[in-house]
Amino acid sequence: MFILSLTYKVDLAEVDRHLEAHVAWLKGGYEEGLFLASGRKNPRTGGVILARGDRALIDAAIAADPFSIHAVADYAVTDFSATTTVPGLEMLKD
Secondary structure (H helix, E strand, O other), X not given: OEEEEEEEOOOHHXXXXXXXXXXXXXXHHHHOOOEEEEEEOOOOOEEEEEEOOOHHHHHHHHHHOHHHHOOOEEXXXXXXXXXXXXXXXXXXXX
């Protein structure tokens, strides 16, 4: 599993100009089974996406994100192995 941490590098008005396209990109990632969860950071300085797949697939997805294409956000990617979960989230375990 991967933790994708986005950090905005432009003002929120510029982020919002690309938000609709970013959300459409997220929906595609869910439909492909790549994304497991996503949401905003609080305060609104970026976002977090939980994803699964291999690193090449993750990198390709990031490159296709309108936030990447338009240089709205930087991505930090962490490879994460879940070894323990609460009941109901066992599918997250490696």
